[in-house]
Structures are given as C-alpha cells and as structure tokens.
Amino acid sequence: MKICFVGVAKSIHVQRWVKWFAERGHEVHLISPYYAEIDGIKLHETSRKKIKFINFVREAFKVRKLVWKIKPDILHAHYVTSNGFFAAFANYHPFLVSVWGSDILREAKESFIKKNIIGYSLKKADIVIPTARSMVTYLTNEFALSRDKIVRIPWGIDLKIFHRGYEKEVEKLRKKLKIGGKKWVVLSPRGMRPNYSNNHLIMEAIPLVIKKHPNTIFIFLRGNASASFEEEMKKKVSKLGIDSNVRFISSFLSPPEMAIYYNMSDIMLSLPYTDQFAFTIMEGVVCGSIPIVSNIDVYKQYLTDGKNAFYVDPDDPKELAEKIIYCIEHPEIKESFYKINRTIIEENENWDKNTKKMEKLYEKLVKAGRVDR
Structure with missing residues (x-):
C-alpha cells in the first residue's frame, strides 16, 4: 500500500x-x-x-x-x-x-x-x-x-525493549548521575511542559519527601519541551534548596535509553489533568516502576488504587509526598504491583x-x- x-x-x-x-x-x-x-x-x-x-x-x-x-x-x-x-x-x-x-x-x-x-x-x-x-x-x-x-x-509498547533487566546499563547510569545504589529514584518522564506534566507541583512535594527520606533522588526528563521552561524549573529547584536531590535530563532519549531509566526508577509519576492511557505509564510499569498517577478516569481502565498504582490529586503536593513516602517505606509493593501490571500490559498493549x-x-x-x- x-x-x-x-x-x-x-x-x-x-x-x-x-x-x-x-x-x-x-x-x-x-x-x-x-x-x-x-x-x-x-x-x-x-x-x-x-x-x-x-x-x-x-x-x-x-x-x-x-x-x-x-x-x-x-x-x-x-x-x-x-x-x-x-x-x-x-x-x-x-x-x-x-x-x-x-x-x-x-x-x-x-x-x-x-x-x-x-x-x-x-x-x-x-x-x-x-x-x-x-x-x-x-x-x-x-x-x-x-x-x-x-x-x-x-x-x-514494544515488549522487546520495555521489560525488566538492563542491570549493567542501570549500574553505569547510576554512576553517571551520581546516584548511590541504595537511593530510591523517582522519575517524571512526561516532559518539562507547563500545564501538562505538573512538574512544578512535583517540585513542591520534594522537600516533604526528603525531610523524611533525604537520600531520595528525583529525575525530570525534558523530552520535546523547551529549554526555557527547564531553566525555570532549575531556578525553582535552587530556590527550594533541593539541588542535590534532583537530576535534569535535557537530551532526547531513545526507547532503549528510556527502558534503562525506567529500570533504574522505583517510582514513576504521571500527573496531567487530561490524558489517554500514556505510553510512559505502560513502559514504566513493565520495567518495574510503581506508578503514582492523577486521579482521572482514563487511568482506571487498567489501574486500581492501592492494587497496582496510587492515585493522587495533581494539585496536592502533600498527598503526592505521602504516597511517595509510603512506597519507600513499603518496598514489597513494588514486586506485587509489577506482576499485576506486566500481565495487563502484555495482554492489552502489545x-x-x-x-x-x-x-x-x-x-x-x-x-x-x-x-x-
């Protein structure tokens, strides 16, 4: 054709x-x-x-x-x-x-x-x-x-790329980003765009998390967003005094590179006000990340609060911080969430x-x- x-x-x-x-x-x-x-x-x-x-x-x-x-x-x-x-x-x-x-x-x-x-x-x-x-x-x-x-x-999603593994690549990436092996990693993969990924609200949750768990690292991916908005975010990070806990990734990542980031991440965030069922969520969960997402109906197609994801109000940084802290303090949920999510994605999103x-x-x-x- x-x-x-x-x-x-x-x-x-x-x-x-x-x-x-x-x-x-x-x-x-x-x-x-x-x-x-x-x-x-x-x-x-x-x-x-x-x-x-x-x-x-x-x-x-x-x-x-x-x-x-x-x-x-x-x-x-x-x-x-x-x-x-x-x-x-x-x-x-x-x-x-x-x-x-x-x-x-x-x-x-x-x-x-x-x-x-x-x-x-x-x-x-x-x-x-x-x-x-x-x-x-x-x-x-x-x-x-x-x-x-x-x-x-x-x-x-391409399950030949997005899956658990990449141990050597993850170890190399941790060294590159200066992330110690025992530090929890929270990934925001939705791109640095205003009124889309709510990264400014994630920023406000970070001080609440690191007050209780100071070794937690937050990673923000720029994606196709503008360099100017990334600079605004960096200024906000400096103003909040959380520079050592935040990493900005400005380069555009290929699917295999994204798979390494997901495998390195313990938690992934998706906090828009409207969406279809995002690829980033699917990719993240089959690589083992715990999804914390906006409380919007479209996500309920596959995700159940407390069973294989956590829902939050995208305008409430305190609630977001509480859910991140809960995940850190209950690491066993990572495996149980992964098993459920892997089956759902393999059956429906191949x-x-x-x-x-x-x-x-x-x-x-x-x-x-x-x-x-």
Whole structure:
C-alpha cells in the first residue's frame, strides 16, 4: 500500500508508526511541519511558521496539494486540531485520524473555534481511532460521532525493549548521575511542559519527601519541551534548596535509553489533568516502576488504587509526598504491583499485535474503495 501520514516528524509516536509500516514493505509518505531524519520513508516538509490564521490557512492548502500529488491508498493524520484538520481539508479518502487525548479533551475546551475545527475534522474522517476505552464514549457523546466509525486500537509498547533487566546499563547510569545504589529514584518522564506534566507541583512535594527520606533522588526528563521552561524549573529547584536531590535530563532519549531509566526508577509519576492511557505509564510499569498517577478516569481502565498504582490529586503536593513516602517505606509493593501490571500490559498493549490490527484496518478500507464526499 501507499500510505500518507500527516503528523509531526519529531514525535517519537509518529516515528514508530511510519517506521513500522515502512519496514513492512509499504510505501510510506509523511507530511510534517518540521524536518526529522527517518530512514525508509519519504518526508514532505511544509515548514510551518508560527500558528496565526493566515499561516494556518496556507498550511492547509500546502497539505491538500501534497496529498493529491502523492495520491495514497490511505491518508492517516495524527492529532486532530492541527494535522487532523489539514488532512480533512484535503478532502481525500479513505481518511483516518488518530486522537491523542489532549487534542479533544483539552483543546476542544479552549475556544469555540478549536471545538469546531475538531468537530469538522472528526466528521470528515472515515475512521476515528482512539486508544482508550473512555475516549470511545467521549467521542460519541461530545462530538455526536456514530459508533461504527470509531475503531479503538491501543498503540501499545514494544515488549522487546520495555521489560525488566538492563542491570549493567542501570549500574553505569547510576554512576553517571551520581546516584548511590541504595537511593530510591523517582522519575517524571512526561516532559518539562507547563500545564501538562505538573512538574512544578512535583517540585513542591520534594522537600516533604526528603525531610523524611533525604537520600531520595528525583529525575525530570525534558523530552520535546523547551529549554526555557527547564531553566525555570532549575531556578525553582535552587530556590527550594533541593539541588542535590534532583537530576535534569535535557537530551532526547531513545526507547532503549528510556527502558534503562525506567529500570533504574522505583517510582514513576504521571500527573496531567487530561490524558489517554500514556505510553510512559505502560513502559514504566513493565520495567518495574510503581506508578503514582492523577486521579482521572482514563487511568482506571487498567489501574486500581492501592492494587497496582496510587492515585493522587495533581494539585496536592502533600498527598503526592505521602504516597511517595509510603512506597519507600513499603518496598514489597513494588514486586506485587509489577506482576499485576506486566500481565495487563502484555495482554492489552502489545505493540506488535496492535500495529497488525491497524494494517488490517487499512487493507479493509482499501478493499472497500475510496469514499467520495
């Protein structure tokens, strides 16, 4: 098949999809606002400028022109508010759009215009693909989508990479980061972005934790976030006087590198206000980290408070500190949580199985023929 994706080439999630289909022998095109080196595909960069109305319109026409030039068998956009709209505007079918969570949960509430853009994109799609069960209900209730055009396909994780092990690599990383062998490690893997990972609230919990357990180390990953926000966080750390207990990782980490960090971590944090079931949670728990997460419904798909995770109010640093302290003082829960979580993820979130489901869906749409609207 000739498959055209519309998404951000720098995104690790987009890269996973395009690489997988390219490795399967498909002709893969990716229309992206920014450049990234991805082997085996044809990248079409649109050089997106700062999003203003005129640039937004120009981008839409650029994408439409490229799509009709490529003439793929399948058009698939990732993230509804921008890429989904551009692909929908191309008026090309079969057209699928993957919702990512924040696009429909958060951005739809930011303005009337954004909600209408999202509604237009979803209605133009032949198939809408969420990853979480709760998103299916949300899409039908909030956007009046018919149930038969929603196909839930969890993306899943690569269990050949994310698993327990990496002992030598963990030992080497501990030395590099100057973390003693007996120190507990708490990882915040969601990226340093304001109003997303709530890292500023995690910061406020740290003094409460180290007052009781001074050897605890907190690691923050920048991911795709800005260097300026990382600098703000570093200033906050210095102001709180907790520099020796915090490590900032500015470099972008590959999946194998992430697996080493998860294996080194005793606890992992995921504290957004809205989400789908995050990859970072899945990756962390199969590597043995104890998940402490926001008390939001989407996580309850797999996680039960006190059984295989702990829920907290993301606005309450005191509650977060108490849960971290509890984990440190009850280390036996790490093994019991791991056994439950490993089984859940292996049965429901296997990357290899779920990518093949997507491929079969593409084949079904191609066989049915192009839809004209």
